[in-house]
Amino acid sequence: MLNYALRRFLISIPIIVVATFLIFWAISLTGDPLQDLRQQPNMTTEQIERVRENRGLDDPFYVQYAVWVQQIPTGGFGEYMLSPRPIAPDLQRVVIHTLQLVIAAEVLAFIVAVALGTLSATRQYSVFDYSTTTLSFIGYSMPSFWFALILQVIVVQIFELTGVRLLPLANLSSPNPGTGLAFLWDRALHLVLPVLSLAIFSVASYSRYMRASMLEVVGSDYIRTARAKGLKEGTITRRHAMRNALIPTVTVAALSFGTLLSGAIVVETVFGLDGMGRYFIQMLGRRDPYPIMGWLVITSVVVLMFNLIADLVYGYLDPRIRYD
Amino acid sequence: MSDPLLSIRGLVTQFDTADGTVRAVDGVSYDVYPGETVGVVGESGSGKSVTVMSVLGLIPQPPGRVAAGEVLLEGRDLLKLSDEDFRDVRGKDVAMIFQDPMTSLNPVLTVGSQIAEAIEVHRSHLSEDAIRERVIELLELVGVPNASDRFDQYPHEYSGGMRQRAMIAMAIANEPKILIADEPTTALDVTIQAQVLNVLKTAQDETNAGTILITHDLGVIAEMADRVVVMYGGRVVETGTVDEIFHSPKHPYTLGLLSSLPRPDADLERLEPIPGQPPSLINLPSGCAFHPRCRLGNDRERCRFETPERIDLDAGRSTACHFYEEMDAEIERVQRATGAEISTEDEDV
Ligand SMILES: Nc1ncnc2c1ncn2[C@@H]1O[C@H](COP(=O)(O)OP(=O)(O)OP(=O)(O)O)[C@@H](O)[C@H]1O
Ligand code: SF4
Ligand SMILES: [Mg+2]
Numbered sequence: 112m113l114n115y116a117l118r119r120f121l122i123s124i125p126i127i128v129v130a131t132f133l134i135f136w137a138i139s140l141t142g143d144p145l146q147d148l149r150q151q152p153n154m155t156t157e158q159i160e161r162v163r164e165n166r167g168l169d170d171p172f173y174v175q176y177a178v179w180v181q182q183i184p185t186g187g188f189g190e191y192m193l194s195p196r197p198i199a200p201d202l203q204r205v206v207i208h209t210l211q212l213v214i215a216a217e218v219l220a221f222i223v224a225v226a227l228g229t230l231s232a233t234r235q236y237s238v239f240d241y242s243t244t245t246l247s248f249i250g251y252s253m254p255s256f257w258f259a260l261i262l263q264v265i266v267v268q269i270f271e272l273t274g275v276r277l278l279p280l281a282n283l284s285s286p287n288p289g290t291g292l293a294f295l296w297d298r299a300l301h302l303v304l305p306v307l308s309l310a311i312f313s314v315a316s317y318s319r320y321m322r323a324s325m326l327e328v329v330g331s332d333y334i335r336t337a338r339a340k341g342l343k344e345g346t347i348t349r350r351h352a353m354r355n356a357l358i359p360t361v362t363v364a365a366l367s368f369g370t371l372l373s374g375a376i377v378v379e380t381v382f383g384l385d386g387m388g389r390y391f392i393q394m395l396g397r398r399d400p401y402p403i404m405g406w407l408v409i410t411s412v413v414v415l416m417f418n419l420i421a422d423l424v425y426g427y428l429d430p431r432i433r434y435d
Numbered sequence: 436m437s438d439p440l441l442s443i444r445g446l447v448t449q450f451d452t453a454d455g456t457v458r459a460v461d462g463v464s465y466d467v468y469p470g471e472t473v474g475v476v477g478e479s480g481s482g483k484s485v486t487v488m489s490v491l492g493l494i495p496q497p498p499g500r501v502a503a504g505e506v507l508l509e510g511r512d513l514l515k516l517s518d519e520d521f522r523d524v525r526g527k528d529v530a531m532i533f534q535d536p537m538t539s540l541n542p543v544l545t546v547g548s549q550i551a552e553a554i555e556v557h558r559s560h561l562s563e564d565a566i567r568e569r570v571i572e573l574l575e576l577v578g579v580p581n582a583s584d585r586f587d588q589y590p591h592e593y594s595g596g597m598r599q600r601a602m603i604a605m606a607i608a609n610e611p612k613i614l615i616a617d618e619p620t621t622a623l624d625v626t627i628q629a630q631v632l633n634v635l636k637t638a639q640d641e642t643n644a645g646t647i648l649i650t651h652d653l654g655v656i657a658e659m660a661d662r663v664v665v666m667y668g669g670r671v672v673e674t675g676t677v678d679e680i681f682h683s684p685k686h687p688y689t690l691g692l693l694s695s696l697p698r699p700d701a702d703l704e705r706l707e708p709i710p711g712q713p714p715s716l717i718n719l720p721s722g723c724a725f726h727p728r729c730r731l732g733n734d735r736e737r738c739r740f741e742t743p744e745r746i747d748l749d750a751g752r753s754t755a756c757h758f759y760e761e762m763d764a765e766i767e768r769v770q771r772a773t774g775a776e777i778s779t780e781d782e783d784v
Contacts, residue, residue, distance in 0.1 A: 331538065332533060332535060332538040332539045333538065333539055333540055333542070335493060335533070335539075336533060336540065336541070336549075336602075336605075337541070338493055338525070339493060339526060339530070339533075340525065340526035340552060340553040340556060340605070341522045341523060341525035341526035341527060341556050341557060342522075342526075342552070342556055343522065346556075350544075350552075351541050351544070354544075355541070355542070355543055358543075429542070429543060430542070430543060430589040430591070431542060431591050
């Protein structure tokens, strides 16, 4: 199995290379990265030319790409175009922040969706089933920034009515977050609203999958066999039905991780979080290809890792899958 | 005869569908005595499976509903039991073997654990080791080789025949009083069918369970059954011993079955198929449900408008035909048409 994981990872390297190459090319088409520099009043033409030469900006983009690839093993993701600061520390910071947000949202969404999907399938056509169906359609069609704004409005209203500051409305930490447990607690409180805003779409979508696959499983012959043994309905659902129904749901959830990352861009912007989404948009505005390239590599690796995790969980749930 | 072990009395099971109410089982009665095998035959859709699913309380509700009747197991009406008491009966007093062993086992659990579960749910006082030992014993009994290794294998590592053996092991795990096998060999390779039937016989000898064996295969009936129940359109149209049913049927439908299917024990030179289609259960024909297809009835007034009641001819021998007394002549006609000996005096089935 370890062998399999390793092989899967190696296979994904060419995919990352092709993806970064295409993106590098696309960015090179978008315009002059030195435009901002040119507009600064105290910049001389010589200074600008020096940057241009140092960075090899006159070379064709594939040469620039090759140079960029070569420096990855030694120099990490290199330096920003306009300042000699390394990119890696910034990237590391925003990646950690975003993973906190996205993983919390994914775990929450998965647990809630499995519960909702199972309950609505076992109570098909009940009031509960119809309500969750309606709510999930709303969750599915509502943009996450809108949901985020509604949550903020609710918290503000509660504050105005009762004077209780329920939850922080923005940022990742208070000005003096403290250390250790206090820091973690402060971070958790700050993440509540962003995680909810981000998770709602996934809850809606995963719970539909869970419901559908539960309904399919519940009608299958081996469930009838389980009933004929005299098992309780609860045992049948937990031991026989859910485990089978989870197989497709896990796959969907893991493959949707990329969607969740792109959803994070919006949520981070609304809540002013110092994460990958906001960072990406800032760098895009600067037309600086290097941080964007670094960002892209990290994102690809994260998404591929989750696909791999999905594969392994899939194999754990379904004994018919063999890794060889 | 002693008292029946299981007695199905006037069972009515309906399904609500978009086209109307389907009366899948419409007043079915038959008995099962200790140690005997009752074969149930009838065309597809005649209500054979729905009857036994009702006995086990496994009709999905909705759309299904057991609307009337009794299922007496040693005198106790199962249909009046609470959900909890009924669960106690399932898998312990009454156990079932299903048609398709490929889909009847849970693909994500080991075969051993699925059989173990059947024991555990009814005998929670047994230790895990004792249950495992018992499961291995059962697997050996039904002829699964290397039983202790195979305990931990998953269904996809078993062949079809092995899976059906495992299903039989599961069904007899608690030594049920009644064993129901719904077309246990239909989904299997012809070469394996005989083996699985032998296993079923062994299992039955082991438990001395009264057995209901549903099948389309008259050869299986001839080999396995003591008595036969013939169903048509959700009703029982004839009952009798295997000899009686095979050699002096008292219902034209039974005769039709005998002369329309190849049989191992009688050389039919020509088959005489039953004309027409099985009836719609939403709109059963008036009178005798078989009348649109019945040569003996020949559209007689009584057949078209008067529903024939079941007439008891003898203990365990009954028919639901107005003109059963004309059956001797009808058998002769069919014998001439098919060139087969149906009515033999000194048969040995
Ligand atoms: N869940 C259901 N919903 C609606 N109708 C059903 C359902 N289950 C069974 N029926 C109806 O009951 C009728 C009898 O079905 P049953 O399965 O008992 O037939 P059978 O005699 O076992 O046939 P086969 O030989 O094909 O297994 C069928 O015609 C079908 O229309
Ligand atoms: S009652 Fe009439 S139609 Fe029905 S089986 Fe007998 S002869 Fe045929
Ligand atoms: Mg059937």
